[in-house]
Amino acid sequence: MRQDRLIFEHGRPGRRAAAQAPATAVQTGELPADMLRQQPPRLPEVSELQAVRHYTRLSQKNFSIDTQFYPLGSCTMKYNPRASNSLAMLPGFLQRHPWAPDGQSQGFLACVHELQGMLRDVTGLAAFSLTPMAGAQGEFAGVAMIRAYHRARGDGERTEILVPDAAHGTNPATAVMCGFSVRELPTDADGDVDMQALREALGPKTAGIMLTNPSTLGVFERRIREMADLVHEAGGLLYYDGANLNAILGKSRPGDMGFDVIHINLHKTFSTPHGGGGPGAGAIGAGERLQGFLPIPMAAREGSRYRWLTEDDRPQSIGRLSAFMGNAGVILRAYVYARMLGAEGMVRVAEFATLNANYLMSRLRAEGFQVWFPQRRASHEFIISLKRESRELGVGAMDFAKRLLDYGYHAPTAYFPLLVPECLLIEPTETETREELDGFIDAMVAIRQEARRDPELVQGAPHGLPVRRLDEVRAARDLDLCWAPDAAGAT
Amino acid sequence: MRQDRLIFEHGRPGRRAAAQAPATAVQTGELPADMLRQQPPRLPEVSELQAVRHYTRLSQKNFSIDTQFYPLGSCTMKYNPRASNSLAMLPGFLQRHPWAPDGQSQGFLACVHELQGMLRDVTGLAAFSLTPMAGAQGEFAGVAMIRAYHRARGDGERTEILVPDAAHGTNPATAVMCGFSVRELPTDADGDVDMQALREALGPKTAGIMLTNPSTLGVFERRIREMADLVHEAGGLLYYDGANLNAILGKSRPGDMGFDVIHINLHKTFSTPHGGGGPGAGAIGAGERLQGFLPIPMAAREGSRYRWLTEDDRPQSIGRLSAFMGNAGVILRAYVYARMLGAEGMVRVAEFATLNANYLMSRLRAEGFQVWFPQRRASHEFIISLKRESRELGVGAMDFAKRLLDYGYHAPTAYFPLLVPECLLIEPTETETREELDGFIDAMVAIRQEARRDPELVQGAPHGLPVRRLDEVRAARDLDLCWAPDAAGAT
Amino acid sequence: MPFIPHTEDDIREMLAAIGVPDLDTLFDEIPAELRAGRLPPLPPALQEMDISRLMQERAARDQTGPCFIGAGAYQHHVPAAVWQLATRGEFYSAYTPYQAEASQGTLQLIYEYQSMMCGLMAMEVSNASLYDGASGLGEAMLMAVRANQKIRSGRILIADSLHPVYRQVAQTVVGNQGVTLESLPLDAASGVIDTDALPPIDDVVAVVIPQPNFFGRLEAVDRLTDWAHAAGALVIGVVNPLAMALLRPPGEWGERGADIACGDGQPLGVPLSSGGPYYGFLCCRRSMVRRMPGRIVGRTVDLDGNPGYTLTLQAREQHIRRSRATSNICTNQGLVVTASTIHMALLGAEGLRRVAARCHEQTRALVQTLCELPGVRPLHQGVCFHERALDLGQPAGPVLERLASRGVMGGYPLGQHDPAQANAVLVCATECITEADIRAYRDALADVLREAA
Amino acid sequence: MPFIPHTEDDIREMLAAIGVPDLDTLFDEIPAELRAGRLPPLPPALQEMDISRLMQERAARDQTGPCFIGAGAYQHHVPAAVWQLATRGEFYSAYTPYQAEASQGTLQLIYEYQSMMCGLMAMEVSNASLYDGASGLGEAMLMAVRANQKIRSGRILIADSLHPVYRQVAQTVVGNQGVTLESLPLDAASGVIDTDALPPIDDVVAVVIPQPNFFGRLEAVDRLTDWAHAAGALVIGVVNPLAMALLRPPGEWGERGADIACGDGQPLGVPLSSGGPYYGFLCCRRSMVRRMPGRIVGRTVDLDGNPGYTLTLQAREQHIRRSRATSNICTNQGLVVTASTIHMALLGAEGLRRVAARCHEQTRALVQTLCELPGVRPLHQGVCFHERALDLGQPAGPVLERLASRGVMGGYPLGQHDPAQANAVLVCATECITEADIRAYRDALADVLREAA
């Protein structure tokens, strides 16, 4: 296959997609000459067909849910309903200006308000704001609310956030962005938080704890109520990282576990697309104590009318996280999905995500792979370690991951959580068929056989993709972050 | 790559895309049991994700304009503007019922009426009907009109339609469908119709002649006026196959050449998508003599209102060709395209289609390929013959065609027109860049080199596609036209 | 210059390579008197932004919302996935799959389509589509003439309960080939062919039987089929393919099944879209496949023995057989078939059955509700699928117009085909129609009828 | 069960393979008291058909049509190709490109995006996006604090002509990290920073300069930049990226150029869509790249030496550096960047310039036309890009409401940020606004003002 050139390299001076800009040349009106740009920016000069062809071809170089099984742990790569896409892109939603008067926004406001309510009911919190634009921003909002809460009570000594060592990197990073220091909690042999360590860590400096449950180790934190009591007794608050909510949706409610504030990755559990890296939405919910601090705007209903809540309505709010209403289009997609699931659907998501994960885990174990917590149930995901394969065959988690690509499967999350050596974190999600899981198992077994017979084959994978294994060290050392005509060379 | 299974083979009994049909099970109401189907039809039983994944992956196995240069002669594979697609699919157009009252159809009617007018003006005919659903149905309409005309004049002796030997297969097939017999006209050494033969063929049995100009040989029929006079003098009429209109759009008008009736492939010249085989639209235009016979419905304007013309308005009409209004969605796309071209745009299409073809022809000739009519200008397409390569290297037009696929170019039309040995009919269209043409030339040269060095490489092509060369003989002999569970075997 | 990528440099250099001074010279073979001078004034070029606004304004003027009109085209839910996939560039902008190796996506999909259609119709083979249901019927007739070699009369008998427009179109298609269409009369009271009063027939090529028929009524297809077969005629079933998920399909009619099944694929995933593009499907017995018009895809193997798909039996077609082809059809309705195949895959047998059953139920509810109004009554007794003719007790045309101005698309006026039925309207309710829609129709109709009274 | 493919057989066999009797047992590690019993009543599941109708009805209630509101989000023409391509499944349903070899499409596209942004801003490096312009400004400030190692005060000076909401959001983002935001006062009469009255500054980390500013006015960016640099402060430019096709970009401000450029990418191919998803862009000097938040794509080679693309400098990010990361951002706005990249490729430099210039022209025409009405006058003198504040001579809130009920989205009321400007409205006209739209606005405004008078 021809290596696809950069869009810039398809260009020729003076070429353009002429239908897309005003037909008449530029008049700079009253703009003074010294304000004007002298050199035009270096942008592609291509025809419409060239652009369409280039980006269509580029797209074909991606793995995606729409083309491959994508069991990426902690990422909940489930089917993104096509209806969510087309309905969120109806003209009335796409053309609405974020500052349009409430009278011209009732359709959108109704969706926001109803989704707030559904998330509240399914998680057991008291109120929701949908404005955070991703999980990490939801975390930010939650921890900022914890800070604001302590401050509002004049409790300025609480400077520490506790975070389990298995936590996602956004958790500690968020705590620091909110002005806290981070104290890590170790994990016990069963994958739960070490209770002794927790007890020791708690104290007058404790602002709160960030947890996800089931944890990123793929197991349910069984003593969560006990932990909640301990933290609350110490004067701290509990933050729930809802990235793993798919595992328990409708089955168990973070509010009932004792969490005070929670975010939900709508782009995971509520199946809005990941879009190759975003956008997401990190809806944030709070219990009684924290709900006054939720970020604005939020939607409220008064009689049959909806309106936005602002600073005046919510004086304790931590404020705004985006110029407008967060990722409105993502919220609409999540709303569509939530309505299509309905009451029973929400429960089934967790049931079948869990069924798929436990099936995959059982079968991989039966095939001789090392499941990391064999004594535990998998939640919606689980971990295997390729330590043995790495030691005995010289073929580790990364090699399995890359070779899976050749088999037409996206790799699971590799080397996360950091505490499990040579690990793969595998999350099949509920929308995959049993046959797809069986195919994945067959591929894992086949790769192990290849690794015994011909380790270099696996170490050199992938072989059938648009590129072979990429030199990441060089990428970070000889930084090439921006195309320049000279650097392009012959094409 | 995994061979993609059939959608049926992804299914499991009882599986389905549950969101897509009513949630409640079937009630057969007043339908008597003996009217009901006993066995459900054998249809796929798949989830929504499985269907999406299957058809997304299938799509990736196609060449298309959006992914490859596609210089298929006689097919005018130009860029299909994406705006045509989204605007033709606006809810008001998609949801309109074909029997909606005129009052609820003014938007659509306005588009139809304006396009009728634009086609009339750019071709020099008197009136247009847009109802034919493809080129061949346009031809049918045109020849049926010729028949109706002679009949209306009581001239029942005219039973012959003249067709040049280079004509597209639809031309003779159409003549027969309209109840005529076909008389073939030979081509002279310059690619024009043999005038002597024409003179001899004309007579009291001549109903008319079907021509395309430029012809399928890629050259302009220079004595067209003379031919028209001869045919008219003999009492016959001239039909213009507008499949090649792209070559002369706005530059020369079939009406001025003396044609009485003409079809236009909107899916070629007006850039509506080919869709992997259709739908098209074969708008049909007629001069003064034939316009009363045009098929219905047509759109008319009365003051500021539009309405459909029916049998009552057009008593001489040959009638209806489709249940409703032909391929309405294709007509809308063509309308959008025509409006975006506007007056100047229409002329430029022909200019640049011709520039690209002549450039490609000149350069291939310079590279030593045998251009079939070297003494002629190319129109929007031209022919090369690989007779010599076939004789000397054993590598013919089909081998070049298949090998081009490996180079990422769709093959030109091969072995048509039938009278040129080992021919490729090459039509680059105006929307391709010079670089793309240069790349194609390089590929042709490279393939010839390969043919010298390693003919089997070329004869065995393609090598890099989802399948290798297919056994067409077996396909026609051991007919397998329909999947059956037993035939499927292990997957 | 929209869509033309040439820069000034390109033009100059390309002209030089050709060896001509300017673009106009490229047209020097066109006699001067045929070089178009100034064209009649065409509208000026619009930017995409401008045409977008224009089309949005126009689309906003046209009918949307619940639709009680049927008569050959039906409002159904189409899954969002269907057209998002079908309009992917690789489907949308590909040509007919003549280069099989570069078109396996389209080819495999058509093979799947053929298989689905065979399943739905209970027939042995299907082609890859014809233009639409009505013109497809014309092709089916011509095919019957070719296939029924014992009978050379060219006479085809058409049930009068067939959609009148279908008959008109078929007449246009076959009219020049010595085929004559004759009527099998309808029992006016029941709206179906009276099988107790079937005429003796002889020397008839084929009998055309609709199911459901134009009035939504179900024909006694078994008896009709056996009767036709007994006389040596072939049977052409013209069916609504959605209904075949629920009703007995042509392949199972009577003792031997219909010989040819055709109809319009619109109810299977194709939006109403002003009447097109839809597609005509055509199925037949395996023994007739070489008489079939249109493209057909077959499964075969490649040089390595791997399965693959290709157009086959092309010797039937115009590009090979020319004047002796089975039809002149070339371009068919590929993209619509693509959508429809995806639609059938998503719905499956159970989904289509549910949709069909819901249409039936909603139509019963509609008829019952409307017939509560004074003066409104069903025109025919007996079972219907998802359409029924109602007598409004006053001229239907003006009533429908007044309903339309209230936003209700109330049905199809039967008077336009038969002046005797000027008071009759054909109504239809699909799965898209809610109880609230039915009430809204009834209320509007009540008002309109009252006003007129 | 929408979206769940399991058949009864699957469930039975899978449970057996696991060795549990039923689905519920899979949750037996959840303590009984935490197993949710009956949830509060959630709405019942809707079929796709039903939710489609509901959403269509809702969307129909919301604003469409010409829009004179700007204030941070702008109505522009977006080529149809942009979102048709961006919503292709391979872009739409892919994850972050962590497995580079299986994500070359997305990765190459981001590399192209970064290159385009560098071009537009005349800066050396760009990241792969932040959430939006306002929160991105907060990240830019934190980056400045990390980068300006000489100044540890945490003080950041913000031109008062910055969008007030941007300041609020930035405050939320940086407020807990010891950063203090201070005001650089605005000249009320001219609506810009008065460069003749710049205060002496010292110990300031960075100065934030908008261009165009909140009022649409153009700041004297050269003098402001040089003044800030002279005091050892970094310069953060907050710009409308479309305007940068026409105006001097941050990299060319003053002697040395701004240090950081940020803003919202919405004007580059992103529909208004109720405020999001948009994206924040962030560019800086190459020397600062290791202080940058967010993902960055680099070009490298594969095992065979062929070029390829990968995420790079990940050691800055939370998944590696955890509590010491440059930011907590993980998911960004990838799909919107995909669309925006395609948009920029289609428009090119000349296209964007034309759009920007047309916006400027149309806004001038709008202002001129509206100011023909008695009592309406510009709030500030001096040059604007494509927004301008108008004084209506009476409270703007009610006027805008009445305009809205006439279908005119008339602008953004400035009184909500500054009670002294209760009579002022910020109006905007883009290339989408026609002369007829401007006349319609004027006529509606004339009526409304007359009624009120």
Ligand SMILES: Cc1ncc(COP(=O)(O)O)c(C=O)c1O
């Ligand atoms: C456990 C966990 N927490 C938080 C996040 C951060 O969410 P986002 O990427 O939406 O910011 C993720 C996402 O990968 C996650 O897996």
Ligand SMILES: Cc1ncc(COP(=O)(O)O)c(C=O)c1O
């Ligand atoms: C010269 C010519 N005539 C007629 C046709 C028939 O047009 P259609 O395929 O639309 O029926 C074609 C199409 O390939 C053609 O190239």
